[in-house]
Structure formats: C-alpha cells, structure tokens
Amino acid sequence: MITTTRRTALSMFAATALGLVAGAALTPAAQAADAIKIGILSLTSHSPSIIAEGKGYFDEQDLDVEFVSFQAAQPMAVAIASGDIDFGMTAISGGLISLAEKGAVRIIGGALQETPEIEGQKILVSKAAHDAGVTSPDKLAGRSFGVTTQGSSFHYMAHKIADKAGFDRSELKITPMQKVPAVIAALKSGQIDAWSIVPNIAGALTKGPEVVEIGKISDYIDNYQVTTVFTSTRNVTDNRELVTRFLAGLSKGIDDYNAAFVDKTMGADDVAAITGMVHQYVYADQPIDKAGPRIAAGAMRINSGARLNVASVEDQLKWFQSEKLAPEGVTMEDLVDTSFVEAY
Amino acid sequence: MSLDAADLEQPRRATADLQQNRHVAAVKPVPFRGGGFVHTRHRFVALFLFVVLVILWEIGSQTGFISNIALPAPSEAAGAMADLFETGMIWKHLSASLYRLVIGWSVGSLIGVTVGLAVALFSIVRAGVSPFVSALFPIPKIALLPLFIIWFGIGEGSKVATILFGVFFPTVIATYGGVDNVDRNLIRMGQSFGLSWLSIVRKIIIPGALPAILSGFRISASIAIILLVAAEMIGAEFGIGAYILMAGALFATDQLIAGVAMLSVLGLTVGWLISRAERWLLRWRA
Amino acid sequence: MELILDRVSHSYGNVEVLNDISLSVGSGEIVCIVGPSGCGKSTLLRILGGLEKPDSGAALIAGDPPADSLNPLTYVFQDFALLPWRTVEGNVSLVLEDHAIPKDRARAIIADVLARTKLSEFAGAWPRQLSGGMKQRVAIARALSVNPAVMLMDEPLSALDSQTRDLLMDDLVDLWGQVGFSACYITHNLAEAVRLGHRIVMLSRRPGRIREIVDIDIPLNERINHPAETTAIQRRLWEAMRDEARAADRELSDVA
Numbered sequence: 025m026i027t028t029t030r031r032t033a034l035s036m037f038a039a040t041a042l043g044l045v046a047g048a049a050l051t052p053a054a055q056a057a058d059a060i061k062i063g064i065l066s067l068t069s070h071s072p073s074i075i076a077e078g079k080g081y082f083d084e085q086d087l088d089v090e091f092v093s094f095q096a097a098q099p100m101a102v103a104i105a106s107g108d109i110d111f112g113m114t115a116i117s118g119g120l121i122s123l124a125e126k127g128a129v130r131i132i133g134g135a136l137q138e139t140p141e142i143e144g145q146k147i148l149v150s151k152a153a154h155d156a157g158v159t160s161p162d163k164l165a166g167r168s169f170g171v172t173t174q175g176s177s178f179h180y181m182a183h184k185i186a187d188k189a190g191f192d193r194s195e196l197k198i199t200p201m202q203k204v205p206a207v208i209a210a211l212k213s214g215q216i217d218a219w220s221i222v223p224n225i226a227g228a229l230t231k232g233p234e235v236v237e238i239g240k241i242s243d244y245i246d247n248y249q250v251t252t253v254f255t256s257t258r259n260v261t262d263n264r265e266l267v268t269r270f271l272a273g274l275s276k277g278i279d280d281y282n283a284a285f286v287d288k289t290m291g292a293d294d295v296a297a298i299t300g301m302v303h304q305y306v307y308a309d310q311p312i313d314k315a316g317p318r319i320a321a322g323a324m325r326i327n328s329g330a331r332l333n334v335a336s337v338e339d340q341l342k343w344f345q346s347e348k349l350a351p352e353g354v355t356m357e358d359l360v361d362t363s364f365v366e367a368y
Numbered sequence: 369m370s371l372d373a374a375d376l377e378q379p380r381r382a383t384a385d386l387q388q389n390r391h392v393a394a395v396k397p398v399p400f401r402g403g404g405f406v407h408t409r410h411r412f413v414a415l416f417l418f419v420v421l422v423i424l425w426e427i428g429s430q431t432g433f434i435s436n437i438a439l440p441a442p443s444e445a446a447g448a449m450a451d452l453f454e455t456g457m458i459w460k461h462l463s464a465s466l467y468r469l470v471i472g473w474s475v476g477s478l479i480g481v482t483v484g485l486a487v488a489l490f491s492i493v494r495a496g497v498s499p500f501v502s503a504l505f506p507i508p509k510i511a512l513l514p515l516f517i518i519w520f521g522i523g524e525g526s527k528v529a530t531i532l533f534g535v536f537f538p539t540v541i542a543t544y545g546g547v548d549n550v551d552r553n554l555i556r557m558g559q560s561f562g563l564s565w566l567s568i569v570r571k572i573i574i575p576g577a578l579p580a581i582l583s584g585f586r587i588s589a590s591i592a593i594i595l596l597v598a599a600e601m602i603g604a605e606f607g608i609g610a611y612i613l614m615a616g617a618l619f620a621t622d623q624l625i626a627g628v629a630m631l632s633v634l635g636l637t638v639g640w641l642i643s644r645a646e647r648w649l650l651r652w653r654a
Numbered sequence: 655m656e657l658i659l660d661r662v663s664h665s666y667g668n669v670e671v672l673n674d675i676s677l678s679v680g681s682g683e684i685v686c687i688v689g690p691s692g693c694g695k696s697t698l699l700r701i702l703g704g705l706e707k708p709d710s711g712a713a714l715i716a717g718d719p720p721a722d723s724l725n726p727l728t729y730v731f732q733d734f735a736l737l738p739w740r741t742v743e744g745n746v747s748l749v750l751e752d753h754a755i756p757k758d759r760a761r762a763i764i765a766d767v768l769a770r771t772k773l774s775e776f777a778g779a780w781p782r783q784l785s786g787g788m789k790q791r792v793a794i795a796r797a798l799s800v801n802p803a804v805m806l807m808d809e810p811l812s813a814l815d816s817q818t819r820d821l822l823m824d825d826l827v828d829l830w831g832q833v834g835f836s837a838c839y840i841t842h843n844l845a846e847a848v849r850l851g852h853r854i855v856m857l858s859r860r861p862g863r864i865r866e867i868v869d870i871d872i873p874l875n876e877r878i879n880h881p882a883e884t885t886a887i888q889r890r891l892w893e894a895m896r897d898e899a900r901a902a903d904r905e906l907s908d909v910a
Contacts, residue, residue: 118618173617199603557735561749575739652739
C-alpha cells in the first residue's frame with residue numbers, strides 16, 4: 025500500500041519536473057517596450073549596430089540597447105528563439121532555418137554581401153595541397169575542406185565551389201572542426217587542404233608561408249548574401265513597430281560603417297571615432313593602434329538599408345534542403361519577412 | 369515419580385495463570401518493528417515509469433504544453449531514428465563510433481591494467497608514476513584535444529587517443545586500488561607454499577583484484593561513451609557523436625534526441641555486457 | 655627430518671617478543687606451543703617456517719626432508735587462506751601447479767588428500783559454500799598434498815565453534831594415525847594442546863620464554879579414554895598460566 029503511493033508520487037514528481045522545465049523554456053523573457061538586446065560576434069561585420077548605438081541612432085529611435093556577445097552564430101539564433109536576445113546578425117545556417125521552421129525566428133533584412141567591386145571572401149589551401157597541385161578551386165576534387173560544423177556557411181560555400189567547378193559535391197571531404205581557430209590551425213598544419221574565409225582573416229593567413237590563396241568566392245556564388253539580420257517571429261508579428269525602429273537605427277549605422285571602412289568617404293577624425301566605438305567590442309584585447317587597422321582591413325560591404333538579396337537566400341535554403349540539412353517543409357515565407365526592407 | 373509429575377505440571381499452570389490474567393490486563397502481540405529497509409526486486413517499474421514519462425511527454429508536445437523548441441515530441445525523435453534506419457546511415461554512424469570506442473577502450477584498458485599492476489607491484493614504479501596519474505587523471509581530456517590533433521592528426525588517431533586517455537587513468541587507479549586490497553594473508557599463503565612470484569601475481573593477485581578492475585571497467589566504459597562526443601567534434605564525418613553535434617548545429621532537436629537515445633542504448637548495452645562478464649568471471653562470489 | 659629452533663630471540667622495535675627459545679620438532683611428532691595471548695607464538699611459527707628472520711639465534715633443519723616432499727615446511731592458517739575464486743579441488747591444485755607434476759599424478763594426489771579429509775564429494779564446491787570446519791579441512795588437505803616434513807599450524811581451530819573444533823580434532827587424530835605427520839601446533843586452547851600434543855611447550859607472557867615443557871606419553875588415539883589424566887595435565891598447565899594470562903590480558907598491545 026505504502027509502496028504504491030510512493031511510486032505514484034514519484035512518477036507525479038517526475039512529470040511535474042518535466043512540466044516545469046518545459047514551462048520555463050516557454051515563458052517569454054520579460055522586456056520593457058523600448059529595451060532591446062542585440063547579439064553580436066566580435067567581428068567587424070557586426071559593427072553597424074555598435075556604431076548606431078555609439079552615435080545615438082538607437083536613442084533617436086527611443087531604443088535602449090544592450091549588447092550580448094557570442095562566440096558563434098549558432099547559439100545566437102538559439103538565444104533569439106529562447107527570448108534571451110531580440111536581434112542578431114549572422115550567416116544563414118541550418119540551425120537558423122530549423123528554428124524558422126519551428127516558428128521561432130525570422131530573417132528581416134540583409135547584411136554582409138559579396139559584391140564584385142569590393143574584396144570578398146577568399147578560397148585558401150594549405151601549402152602542402154598547393155604544392156601537390158591544387159592551384160585553383162577547380163582542382164579541389166578529392167580534397168578535404170574545413171568547415172566549423174555541417175550546415176554552416178562554409179559548408180555551403182564548399183558545395184557551391186564544387187557545383188560551379190563541375191565536380192560532384194561528394195568529392196569534397198567536408199571536415200567539421202567546430203571553431204574557426206581550429207580550422208585555422210588545421211589548415212596551417214596541413215591537416216585539411218582547403219577553406220574559405222572573409223578577407224581580413226584570409227589576408228592575415230596568406231602573409232605566412234603555410235597558406236596560399238587560390239580564388240575568390242564571388243567567382244563561384246553570385247551576389248552571395250553572406251549574413252542576414254534576424255529577430256524572433258514574435259517581434260515580427262506582435263512588435264512590428266519595434267522592428268522598424270531597430271532597422272531604422274541600424275541602417276544609419278550601416279551607412280556610417282560603409283562610409284568609414286568600405287567606401288572610405290569619411291573624414292579621418294570621424295573614422296577614428298567610429299573605430300574607437302567598434303574597438304570596445306572587436307579586438308578589444310589589443311591596443312587601439314594595433315586593432316584599428318585590423319578592424320578596417322578587408323571590411324566587406326553591408327547592404328545599405330539592410331537590403332536583402334532574396335534570390336541568394338532562396339538559393340541557400342534550397343542547398344540546405346538538398347543536403348537534408350534543413351527540414352524539407354520550410355518555405356521562404358517561413359524563413360523571411362520581406363516587408364521591412366527592400367528585397368531584390 | 370510424583371516429583372517429576374509436579375515439575376511437568378509447572379509450565380502448564382503458568383500458562384493457565386496467563387489465561388486468567390487476561391481478564392486483568394489485556395494480552396496483545398509484541399509490536400513488529402523490523403519492516404522496511406529491504407530491497408525487493410520490482411522488475412518492470414523502470415520500464416513502466418519510462419513508458420509513462422514518454423506518453424506524458426508526447427501528450428505535452430501534441431497539446432502544445434511543451435513547445436517544440438524546448439523539446440521535440442518523442443514521435444518526432446522516433447521519426448528521426450526511423451530515418452536513420454531507412455537510409456542505413458545508422459550503421460555508418462554506429463560502426464564509426466564502435467570502432468573508436470572498441471579500439472580506444474580496449475587499448476586504454478589493456479595499458480591501464482598493465483600500468484596499474486606495475487604501480488601496485490613495484491614500489492619504485494609506484495613512487496614514480498602514481499603522482500603523475502593523480503595529476504593527469506582530473507584533466508578533462510577534451511582540453512587536450514587540440515594537442516591530440518597535432519600529435520595524432522584529425523583522422524582516427526586523435527579520436528581514439530581521446531577515448532584511450534580517458535579510459536587509461538581510471539583503469540590504472542582501479543587496478544592498483546584492487547591489488548592493494550587483495551588479502552595479504554592469501555599472498556603470504558602463496559609464499560609459504562613456495563609459489564613463484566609470477567604464480568602469485570597470476571593466481572592470487574590478479575583474480576583478487578578482478579572485482580575492483582571490473583568495476584573500474586564499468587566506469588571507464590561510461591567515460592569512453594561520454595568522450596565519444598568530444599572525440600568526434602573534430603573532423604568526423606560519421607559517428608554518433610558527430611551526428612549529435614551536427615543535429616545541435618542544425619538545431620534539429622529530433623535528431624539530437626535520437627542521437628542521445630543511441631548513446632543511452634549504447635551505454636545500457638555496454639553495462640549489460642559488463643554485468644554478464646562480472647557474473648561469469650566472479651561466479652565464485654555469492 | 656628434525657626442525658630445530660636454536661636460542662632464538664626477536665624484537666619488534668623496542669618490544670622484545672621472544673627471548674632465548676630453543677625447541678625441536680622431531681619426525682612424526684606433534685609439538686604444541688601454548689601461552690597467553692601476545693607471547694610471540696605466531697612470530698615463533700613465522701620464524702620456524704622462514705617467513706621471518708630472528709634477531710638472533712636460528713631456525714635449523716637437521717637431516718634431509720623426504721625426497722617426495724614438495725614443500726617441507728607447510729603452514730595451516732587460522733583464517734584458512736583459501737582462494738575464494740578456486741574450487742576445493744582448485745585450491746589444492748594451486749600448490750601443486752608450480753612443481754611440474756604430471757597431470758594425472760596431480761589428480762591422484764588431489765583425490766587422495768580430499769579422501770583423507772573426507773572432502774571427496776565437495777571437490778567442485780566454492781569456498782563460500784563451505785562451513786568453517788570444511789574450509790579448514792580444505793586447508794589441511796592442501797597442506798597434506800605437498801607432503802610436508804613439518805606442518806606449521808597457527809591456531810588452526812581457533813576460528814571454529816567448539817563442536818566443529820571437537821570434530822576436527824578427532825579427524826586430526828585419525829589423520830595422524832594414517833599419515834604420521836609432524837607438526838608444530840600453536841594454540842591458546844589447552845584442551846587442544848592436551849588432546850593433540852606429544853609435547854606441550856608453554857611460553858611465558860611477553861617476552862616469550864619457555865616456562866615449561868610437558869611430554870604426554872598417552873598415544874593420541876587413546877587420550878579420549880583417559881579423561882582423568884588429560885584433565886589433570888590441562889589443569890596443571892592452566893594453574894601455571896592463569897596469572898600470566900590475566901596479566902597479558904591487561905597489557906596494551908602495539909605489537910603486530
């Protein structure tokens with residue numbers, strides 16, 4: 025008798041505990057109307073929102089901004105889904121699409137964009153591979169290609185190179201290394217043959233003898249929309265006005281970023297001021313005179329007004345689905361809300 | 369004679385007195401206080417609880433009480449598992465992981481037992497090696513992964529090495545702890561019968577340490593499975609750990625749960641195998 | 655063969671446990687050593703069997719052990735010291751395995767000693783299945799299998815209850831009747847000594863010295879029929895030992 029009740033109590037307890045865990049994840053994060061949290065990575069490409077905050081563009085929109093730093097793009101998407109942050113800016117990844125399918129996040133604008141006139145992402149090979157004859161991306165068949173994780177933008181780029189170069193995607197040995205530093209180490213030591221990366225990192229690598237540049241991503245992917253701006257579906261449906269204000273503030277930050285680092289049409293003093301703002305979050309562990317050139321080096325264009333290249337996003341979605349890295353049922357409508365910015 | 373008869377009467381009269389006393393003070397049984405604190409086997413309770421939890425979970429997911437971001441429905445996870453079987457990928461993942469586990473665990477255990485015996489039997493080795501074991505054991509082997517990659521490459525080498533190192537240290541400690549606890553009297557007995565050193569080690573010390581070594585195996589096998597995910601972080605195309613990491617990166621939580629379930633099943637299987645080995649090797653125990 | 659202890663003294667650190675002990679165990683003779691607890695009986699036995707070196711004096715062997723003796727000085731321990739992972743048969747076999755005995759010869763020896771100790775039907779049993787008395791029989795069978803010149807028995811019956819002890823004493827007397835083994839038998843139980851000893855050596859309390867040596871010439875198998883004589887000897891020994899035992903009981907022990 026006693027044991028039976030005890031057993032039922034135990035299972036009830038377990039069920040309650042499970043409910044609590046699930047419930048906790050469901051509870052929306054409490055937020056005041058105008059306080060927003062923006063997820064950033066310590067990369068130059070994330071400076072527009074830093075500049076917008078520094079120059080008071082968000083204040084103009086009556087937004088109280090808090091930055092939350094992340095080590096990788098993937099957790100940022102998850103943090104949006106969990107309600108820990110409101111806005112983020114990263115490459116389209118399998119995780120982002122999966123969360124969109126679950127109705128948690130939505131792409132609302134475009135950011136980093138490959139354009140022919142600006143230096144873009146580079147295709148690199150190790151010295152050993154180069155010596156073995158891999159002197160152009162067409163010769164990558166049968167070689168290993170470093171990625172952070174399966175379904176990352178690196179994975180997409182690798183397959184797009186294969187498609188354009190005319191060999192089978194399976195002939196590239198995709199090698200997950202989890203983190204960018206690990207990919208760099210593996211490339212330098214010749215444990216992987218190839219990789220693709222933004223110009224400032226590529227530039228630093230090719231200065232050394234271990235890594236050789238063999239091509240540009242823009243030759244293989246047309247108008248590649250590298251990163252996008254995204255927020256939670258809840259914001260898109262219930263808080264449209266907040267999203268609009270955020271994008272307005274961000275757009276002014278983007279304009280300053282392009283003027284300072286990409287088009288270089290800004291005065292030196294203004295550039296220095298902006299570099300100072302960015303330095304608080306990017307290369308913060310180095311002194312400003314060292315960090316400054318690094319921040320400016322190889323900055324890629326960010327679409328003004330957060331314009332979004334829908335064609336590129338659609339191509340990426342199709343690729344994810346063809347590789348079974350995203351659920352088949354996801355549509356562009358699930359993934360993107362094109363009503364906030366200019367889409368083309 | 370009459371005296372004997374009177375003696376026999378004595379107890380009978382005593383009970384009769386008791387019967388009579390009943391009217392004065394009620395007779396009741398001594399209260400039983402010895403119950404509880406005994407393990408009785410309930411074979412199907414765990415299974416039943418598991419099924420109930422899964423059903424509750426499914427209901428919670430279906431009704432939307434548990435959001436599918438927080439946790440996928442069990443049926444979705446089962447679907448992901450079914451996909452694995454349908455595409456045959458499960459065998460690719462399993463064989464890749466089993467290869468790493470089997471090689472890493474057996475080589476790690478073999479070296480671990482050998483070093484453990486050496487530490488236990490030779491005081492010079494103990495003095496030299498045991499501080500290193502104590503110092504290196506608590507280091508998370510994951511922290512050494514970058515070094516393993518430089519030393520052993522991103523191929524199978526670093527993966528096997530991660531598991532091997534994780535298994536090695538607890539095995540050393542279990543082995544020499546086991547040897548230390550072998551009944552000294554048995555060793556003295558062996559010496560008193562003039563048994564050779566090797567015979568004493570083979571026939572007295574190793575079997576005596578075997579229970580401790582086997583419980584060490586139980587722990588080291590779990591550690592090996594835990595380290596599998598870490599080992600497959602780097603450069604693994606296939607493997608249960610790689611599958612779980614990919615599912616995490618894609619936020620494919622159904623696949624994540626399916627992968628974790630595979631690890632659980634692997635753990636249960638290994639535990640069951642070790643229990644069988646224990647039952648056979650230690651059949652001399654009660 | 656005769657086993658001799660020649661003027662042996664031994665100390666552990668500052669504590670002297672044995673002082674100038676000389677005695678001998680002759681062929682076919684059971685010498686019982688009695689004394690209060692802590693008088694160094696076990697140390698004496700360890701020295702006799704070569705498990706410990708005395709500070710001074712020596713343990714000596716006079717004459718050669720029988721040619722077929724595999725382990726001339728063989729112990730029987732109080733705690734039996736059976737390997738729990740070997741069967742009864744396996745435990746006996748253990749001490750033969752190092753001696754390059756042909757398999758069927760070894761099997762014959764095992765069958766013989768198990769028969770002598772009335773264990774034949776338990777050959778395949780695990781030690782955990784046996785009672786204390788049976789375990790000690792296995793230990794004795796194991797000792798007999800190596801055909802010892804002298805058995806060194808360290809309180810072999812002390813871990814057993816008194817009924818089992820009586821049974822086993824009878825068995826030992828029978829066994830001696832068959833095999834005529836020699837033994838140095840350590841005990842604190844005077845009844846055992848009087849029942850099994852051809853000679854009884856009584857040690858004083860620490861440091862152990864020989865206090866008295868009593869020869870009993872009643873044949874072992876007839877002692878049960880002479881209760882008066884044996885009881886008298888036992889009583890006399892107890893009188894001599896009582897005060898020592900009492901004093902020993904009150905001593906603090908820090909000796910292994």
